[in-house]
Amino acid sequence: MNLTPRPVDPTPLAHDRVYRQLRTRIMHGDIPPGHALTLRGIGKEYDVSMTPARESVRRLVAEGALSMSNSGRISTPLLSNERIEELAALRALIEVELASRALPRAHLALIERLQNINAKVAEAVAHRDAVSYIRTNLEFHRTLYLRAQAPAMLAMAETVWLQMGPTMNALYGRLRRTDPPHFHRLIIAALRAGDEPGLRLAVRSDVTQGLRMLAS
């Protein structure tokens, strides 16, 4: 019986490493909308050949994190207002369901973790750090949704986050306010009270609040 205690891959696949790093940067808004990328540039940046760069790009294009022109040029997507509205509606649909499924499993330790993350969110807002804000905000939501035990739904939600990443940065760049996140507190309060309708409303409000900045 040769049971190796560590079946972890000692050599992480190159294309996967490139994919993961690019994905994180895009989701957190590190790359502005419409920014052009090249396969050779990516390969050079991550010290790999064109092949893994192409595979990671292909994957990110499939997830909507990058877009390709009909001639194959790669760039972060430029979202129309209609598409942003759609993505926000998808967030509302999926994340309200995820929160609802997480509610019966949300015990006190989780709520405390959410409060700690929320403090980091408030800090990022105070420092006007858009990338930190996006990252901690998503961490808040993901931490809650992980409790729903619904990996397919969570993956869908993350895909939507990914598509909005570059635009989110540009959007929150206009954000003048330094308020701590209001709806996050409502979410936590609803979790504590076991109030499902309140939770659904709070999540929906939090997810669609960014849309108001578009109207201006």
Next chain:
Amino acid sequence: MNLTPRPVDPTPLAHDRVYRQLRTRIMHGDIPPGHALTLRGIGKEYDVSMTPARESVRRLVAEGALSMSNSGRISTPLLSNERIEELAALRALIEVELASRALPRAHLALIERLQNINAKVAEAVAHRDAVSYIRTNLEFHRTLYLRAQAPAMLAMAETVWLQMGPTMNALYGRLRRTDPPHFHRLIIAALRAGDEPGLRLAVRSDVTQGLRMLAS
């Protein structure tokens, strides 16, 4: 002013052609769950080298249409009952919204088209042809949802269909009944009456009906 009337690509990209054909086969349930594929096999089947085969597979894996073992082996996914429930819930969430958005734009010509498609669905059911049933059933839904003018949502819905494709065939293989699609008639009736709550209920019922076969 050199405006070419046909900017269509005369040489369709190889990887895209392979991707599209594989995607269609998977979505329609042409490939059973757990079926193994190889890059060289795909390349040989579509008369391309490994490179386009790899890219199309990478894309399909990103969409959940195929799954890869940790050693890179490719196969259609074997869905657990929990995952099927999740995907059905996602269908319900997204497609109810799509139908709701399509309702105000649904005029008579659309309803007639839906009835024609529905006749083909009934024919497929009568012939016990699972693949035809899946194809025409999805055509029914897609035709309705296209009216919603919500491409991001439709893409999400199609991704869910894609993930369920192989399993759908196995599921409907157990279907003994030869009834014409009942809920499709309800959908059409609700569209005709402009009855939004009725439409939402009918779509939700149609989308989740397949789950009952799992309980048995």
Next chain:
DNA sequence: CATGCGCTTTTGTGATCACAAATGAACGCG
């Protein structure tokens, strides 16, 4: 007959190269 071992084959990964199309800049013409 079941099981563990070793070998052959299969398979995915990544690098490199040739090629064609698109891009962009320099140039010249009106």
Next chain:
DNA sequence: CGCGTTCATTTGTGATCACAAAAGCGCATG
């Protein structure tokens, strides 16, 4: 000075190859 043309450069695509790991298979052993 504006604008179309031409050409060098950049860029994505697809094919091929070497390589290592995994899988499948047969054989010997208990």
